[in-house]
Amino acid sequence: MDDIAAAAGRARYALNPMYLFRWEATQDAHVLLYPEGIVKLNRTAGEIIELCDGCRTAAGMVEALQQRYPGDDGRVAEGVYKSLEVFRAKGWIRRQA
Amino acid sequence: MPKDGSVVRLDGEGKPLWLVLELTYRCPLKCPWCSNPVDYAGDGRNELDTAEWKGVLREGRELGALQLGFTGGEPLLRDDLEELVAEAHRLGYYTNLITSGIGLTEARLAALKAAGLNQIQLSLQSSNRTLTDTLVGARAFDLKVKVAHLIKAFGFPMVLNVPVFRQNIDQVNEILALAEDIGVDYLEFANIQYYNWALINRDELMPTRTQIEAAELAVQAARERLGERMTIYFVIPDYYEERPKACMNGWGAIHLTIAPDGAAMPCQEARTITGLEFPSVREKSLAWLWNESPTFRKFRGDEWMNEPCRSCSEKEEDFGGCRCQAFLLTGDAGNTDPACARSPHHHLISEAVARAHEPGRTIHPLVMRTDANSRAQSQVEPDHV
Numbered sequence: 046m047d048d049i050a051a052a053a054g055r056a057r058y059a060l061n062p063m064y065l066f067r068w069e070a071t072q073d074a075h076v077l078l079y080p081e082g083i084v085k086l087n088r089t090a091g092e093i094i095e096l097c098d099g100c101r102t103a104a105g106m107v108e109a110l111q112q113r114y115p116g117d118d119g120r121v122a123e124g125v126y127k128s129l130e131v132f133r134a135k136g137w138i139r140r141q142a
Numbered sequence: 143m144p145k146d147g148s149v150v151r152l153d154g155e156g157k158p159l160w161l162v163l164e165l166t167y168r169c170p171l172k173c174p175w176c177s178n179p180v181d182y183a184g185d186g187r188n189e190l191d192t193a194e195w196k197g198v199l200r201e202g203r204e205l206g207a208l209q210l211g212f213t214g215g216e217p218l219l220r221d222d223l224e225e226l227v228a229e230a231h232r233l234g235y236y237t238n239l240i241t242s243g244i245g246l247t248e249a250r251l252a253a254l255k256a257a258g259l260n261q262i263q264l265s266l267q268s269s270n271r272t273l274t275d276t277l278v279g280a281r282a283f284d285l286k287v288k289v290a291h292l293i294k295a296f297g298f299p300m301v302l303n304v305p306v307f308r309q310n311i312d313q314v315n316e317i318l319a320l321a322e323d324i325g326v327d328y329l330e331f332a333n334i335q336y337y338n339w340a341l342i343n344r345d346e347l348m349p350t351r352t353q354i355e356a357a358e359l360a361v362q363a364a365r366e367r368l369g370e371r372m373t374i375y376f377v378i379p380d381y382y383e384e385r386p387k388a389c390m391n392g393w394g395a396i397h398l399t400i401a402p403d404g405a406a407m408p409c410q411e412a413r414t415i416t417g418l419e420f421p422s423v424r425e426k427s428l429a430w431l432w433n434e435s436p437t438f439r440k441f442r443g444d445e446w447m448n449e450p451c452r453s454c455s456e457k458e459e460d461f462g463g464c465r466c467q468a469f470l471l472t473g474d475a476g477n478t479d480p481a482c483a484r485s486p487h488h489h490l491i492s493e494a495v496a497r498a499h500e501p502g503r504t505i506h507p508l509v510m511r512t513d514a515n516s517r518a519q520s521q522v523e524p525d526h527v
């Protein structure tokens with residue numbers, strides 16, 4: 046179990062190059078733009094995807110967000126790992142080799 | 143166009159998120175399913191100029207538009223395309239070029255890349271050279287395949303759009319193989335919708351239910367085989383469904399199209415509805431056209447609905463279907479889209495399907511989209527509607 050958790054923590058994620066991620070003032074939100082599509086992201090999703098730069102590990106992302114939202118480290122960590130899985134399944138981000 | 147598998151129910155909060163610019167109706171091809179108006183011919187000189195299009199781009203962003211499509215006709219016939227793409231990119235749009243590929247040279251691809259173009263949607267009609275060239279009325283197949291490879295070589299995300307009809311629907315597997323070879327990211331099999339030129343040619347173009355089911359199975363198998371490598375859409379023809387499409391996510395909800403002469407429309411077919419006025423960006427601001435114009439307000443929300451839509455529990459799902467199709471087939475744009483099985487006009491759809499596949503029916507040659515046919519057709523109403 047610990048091994049799996051450690052491996053998950055070492056994973057690095059990058060935005061799928063098909064997508065354009067940016068802040069959109071008219072929506073007051075981060076958006077993902079892709080061929081013929083728009084996704085408006087909620088704040089948490091935007092903050093996580095912003096950290097998917099291909100270099101940072103998932104553990105590193107958790108740490109960064111725990112610092113931003115101190116108080117409930119366990120919940121932040123769980124939220125980040127869950128979101129990464131969902132975003133990967135949607136094809137927004139890819140796990141780096 | 144709503145897509146099977148990709149439909150994101152978007153609430154634009156009153157913003158025209160999707161802006162489509164029909165830069166010109168001119169086109170080197172003659173597709174007999176073309177969605178341009180049947181009476182397009184002769185409009186060439188009335189096109190907006192570069193400065194006018196730039197004005198539209200600026201105002202569109204102010205209204206909150208995010209996605210931008212450059213289409214036509216063939217948008218590459220405008221030699222200011224690169225300049226417009228650069229301006230759109232600077233303003234923060236996600237820019238899509240929708241093209242037949244004719245005229246897309248290496249030099250232009252390089253210039254479009256430099257201008258910041260995000261994505262290219264290329265149309266391809268079949269995996270067979272002779273059939274493609276016959277269907278589009280020009281020697282286009284080799285060129286299109288070459289352009290497809292070039293688009294990938296330049297690193298553009300690419301949608302390969304295959305309009306689907308009776309003549310090519312049995313080639314789904316061959317087209318899939320070709321798309322795989324090219325390295326297409328999104329493959330879209332879009333059963334054509336029967337407006338404008340496609341409506342004139344409906345009896346010759348409509349596939350059978352058996353053909354559609356076989357094509358769907360082939361697509362399903364390919365999805366499983368290809369996984370994440372290629373996203374495949376299959377847009378089912380509404381003639382074979384019991385419910386209409388949620389056309390444009392609702393009239394005047396998130397889509398704004400500007401015709402070559404600057405007319406603002408809720409969708410590319412809207413001018414088929416006679417009796418509506420389509421003022422141009424030359425006379426009015428984009429904000430007025432979107433927010434205030436009687437045409438855009440006419441079918442917004444659900445106040446306008448007739449029965450059975452008015453009291454239907456599904457009206458939030460499909461907004462009563464397509465206004466243009468309701469008008470073309472029933473004569474009243476406020477009616478329920480006859481593609482819906484609850485429409486009192488649904489028999490028009492079943493009859494059209496039956497007529498198209500009647501054994502021993504007279505086979506007509508396809509009416510190609512040409513200037514001459516455009517002039518001839520705009521004199522007469524299509525007789526079988």
Ligand code: SF4
Pocket residue numbers: 169170171172173175176177178214215216242511
């Ligand atoms: S459908 Fe064919 S003829 Fe019509 S604009 Fe497109 S490429 Fe040209």
Ligand code: SF4
Pocket residue numbers: 385386450451452454455456457458460461462463478479482483484485
């Ligand atoms: S009756 Fe109208 S609202 Fe109900 S399903 Fe049919 S088209 Fe949609």
